[in-house]
Amino acid sequence: MAVKNITTPLAEDIVMDLEAGDNVLITGVIYSARDAAHKKLVDLLEKGEELPLDLQGQIIYYVGPAPAKPGQVIGSAGPTTSGRMDPYTPALLEKGAKGLIGKGSRSQKVKDALREHKAVYFASVGGAAALTAKTIKKADLVAYEELGAEAIRRLEVEDFPATVVNDAHGNDLYVDGAEKYARD
Amino acid sequence: MREIHVEKVRDCVKEMCIDANNNLGQDVVGAFEHSLKIEESPTGRNVLELLLENAKIARQEQVPMCQDTGFAVIFAEVGQDLRVVGGDLRAAIDEGVRRGYEEGYLRKSIVSDPIERVNTKDNTPAVVHFDIVPGDKLKLTIAPKGGGSENMSALKMLKPADGRQGVIDFVVGQARLAGPNPCPPTVLGVGIGGTFEKVAFLAKKALLRPLGQPHPSPFYAEMEKEILDKVNNTGIGPQGFGGRVTSLAVHIETYPCHIASFPVALNINCHASRHSERVL
Ligand code: SF4
Secondary structure, X not given: OOEEEEEOOOOHHHHHHOOOOOEEEEEEEEEEOOHHHHHHHHHHHHOOOOOOOOOOOOEEEOOOXXXXXXXXXXXXXXXXEHHHHOOOHHHHHHOOOOEEEEEOOOOHHHHHHHHHHOOEEEEOOXXXXXXXXXXXXXXXXXXXXXHHXXXXXXXXXXXXXXXXXXOOOOOEHHHHHHHHHOOO | OEEEEHHXXXXXXXXXXXXXXXXXXXXXXXXXXXXXHHOOOHHHHHHHHHHHHHHHHHHHHOOOOOOOOOEEEEEEEEEOOEEEEOOOHHHHHHHHHHHHHHHOOOOOOOEOOOOXXXXXXXXXXXXXXXXXXXXXXXXXXXXXXXXXXXXXXXXXEEOHHHHHHHHHHHHHHHHHHHOOOOOOOEEEEEEEEEOHHHHHHHHHHHOOOOOOOOOOOHHHHHHHHHHHHHHHOOOOOXXXXXXXXXXXXXXXXXXEEXXXXXXXXXXXXXXXXXXEEXXX
């Protein structure tokens, strides 16, 4: 099985080269944000204010990690269900975000926005949180400390494993994969 | 009369919270290994390998296998000849959860009110199901339950005429609808019969049965197998990436029901099918 190594920020040619079903290893910086942080970011955009981070070319990871044990960079850190972020996602893609990582299906609006803004949705393995945490080498607070596990953090990752679910060409692994292996 | 001090219960609950979250049961690990042999999709096999590796890391480093360390769902079977001393049993269980989630570096995922949604910051209260049983022991089972799979669960009051096929269609339809969201490969707990609240409890309880152990009645064992085949034939596969293993097991629990009723409930568990059990 071919694995593509990609680095952040994501350049447009890298995004366009990714296809639904590709396994990737991500190296570079990704930003954590869940529902509460998404709401705050989109509220700022609606008020016409600046975001606390520049999203251009960046990847957003839907994660609320477990607390770090002494000596750990971060506690177990697998993806949360992406559908809860759907209402906020198109606005963040418009601000230049190029990748999203979570688990589970996206709305048609998000899929359309991925095509329009040339971006991809990856899934990482839900529940493989101890393993995923090991690929996170550094975690720094960026904004919303009061949200605890849900704060926005800058995560430096090395070979973070993920799979392309929705590519920038309109393909959907959740649909195609199930069709391929379905039997009557 | 045999006595047990609440402090013993508290300490035991604390340890069980940590144990359940860090140490995936051998039955689940065995189910992953078996799935690896039958999974046809390379992406699906890759997922199963990552899950096995993840369970190993969690056990070795004593960290939770999943960051969603769940709602602490606890089944307490209290022997009728046992006297609990030293305080309030329910409060002792919550205190055990509080200490387990704090000392075990587990995530606190409970909000005090479903609408205002302020985190209680200690993962309490637990959901506790008490039962009175013969004997003088206290049996505790803790099953931390993640939100992702719980959210894809469902209950329906079928018509008695819907029969066996009605149950199968409901469960398979719901599993198909859940798709990748509950972190497949899943375990499906199916409750049939009883009343509205009883059937949901049966579905939850069905998840406690060790994987690979069929229902004792051949009729229901056969039905479990049929549902499992149908769900795996959806092709959803590990993590929904496409494949032949969507569920690891289907467990049915039943109860007598009213002449006019036919309740059925599906409680979906993710592959992080966690539990810890002790008899005190
Ligand atoms: S559904 Fe289960 S495995 Fe998936 S994130 Fe939730 S608790 Fe973890």
